Amino acid sequence: MYSSFSLPNRYVSIPILAINLFLIHIVSSLNLTNEYLNHKCLVSQGKYKPGSKYEYNLYGLFRDIAKKPYLQVGFSHTTSNTGPDAVTIIFQCRGDSYGSHCRSCAATAVHGYLQRCPGNKGGTIWYDQCFLDVSMINDKAPRKINYENIFSMHNPNDVIGDRESFKKETRDLFYELILKADIPTADGNNFLYYAAGEKKIGRNKLYAMVQCAHDILDCKGCLEWSIKELSKSSDGKQGARVLGTICNIRYELYPFLRN
Structure with missing residues (x-):
């Protein structure tokens, strides 16, 4: 048992039915052995409304991180587009988690984020084998050290x-x-x-x-x-x-x- 200490490109349009099917797929793909560690919802970035362009962009990127090219290297830094509805997602698997393990952790992280930070435009969730970071701010690469989310x-x-x-x-x-x-x-x-x-x-x-x-x-x-x-x-x-x-x-x- 661990103790935890917290210091405080493209636009994708997805029909509502596709979003629901996507959620069903995520739930059925969860890696139940992958331990949840921590999360932080970025309240300062505000909330998005159901059916909004931001939500479409967010779910579009969630679909993207499950694609094979990203999971081969276990890392993805992707931005949907520019403007007030832009979404940036950074996802990374632990160095020894690849293939199906990485794919499973991606599904777990997306599902966990939607449960723990519902409607939040930004937030981070960590699991034993990966982390998922969502933001309305495009933190372009190469990124500098961020001492806040540690x-x-x-x-x-x-x-x-x-x-x-x-x-x-x-x-x-x-x-x-x-x-x-x-x-x-x-x-x-x-x-x-x-x-x-x-x-x-x-x-x-x-x-x-x-x-x-x-x-x-x-x-x-x-x-x-x-x-x-x-x-x-x-x-x-x-x-x-x-x-x-x-x-x-x-x-x-x-x-x-x-x-």
């Missing part, structure tokens, strides 16, 4: 033994992973922005991962900031994570990723 979680159990040594080993592993994540891919057109690893600490084995969204300006800077934030809120805990819409990090004393 939260941390930790295992309530403390590390047994030398806590200072454990903290150092954890920090060292994170920095090793940052070096692996913040390097160009083989084609030189992108960055990996994801790395996972493990290391032996006494009788225990430490597992960790780091990940950045594909459209951010400074992956390394975001991950380093998250490591410092983790040390403040999760000092000496057996497991912890920091999540946002820019980057996230996590460590545990048990394997939590797919092979």
Whole structure:
């Protein structure tokens, strides 16, 4: 059990019947093993009315994130159009969740957003394997670090033994992973922005991962900031994570990723 601490292109017209069928498809595709973590409804962005152009644009993008091209890379940053009814959606799966797992998490996130932020023009919802961010503001790529939508979680159990040594080993592993994540891919057109690893600490084995969204300006800077934030809120805990819409990090004393 974790404790959670929160710090506070195109226009698509979809008939009402198609929207209802879309919702039915989402409900039938839910990944019931994918844990809900947190959400934040952006009340300041206001509400949209049923049948409005904003709603059509929103559901059009929800349909888009389920398409195969997006799920192959596990990331999507899409804007419907320009003007007052523009919608921007950013969606990303955890680095080890791809294919059907990513598709299932996309369905779960859309359904969760519609339930927890009904009618809201903006909001973010996080699950164990993905996050979904909706906004009426077009945050164009490359995005800068957003310190507002970041939260941390930790295992309530403390590390047994030398806590200072454990903290150092954890920090060292994170920095090793940052070096692996913040390097160009083989084609030189992108960055990996994801790395996972493990290391032996006494009788225990430490597992960790780091990940950045594909459209951010400074992956390394975001991950380093998250490591410092983790040390403040999760000092000496057996497991912890920091999540946002820019980057996230996590460590545990048990394997939590797919092979």
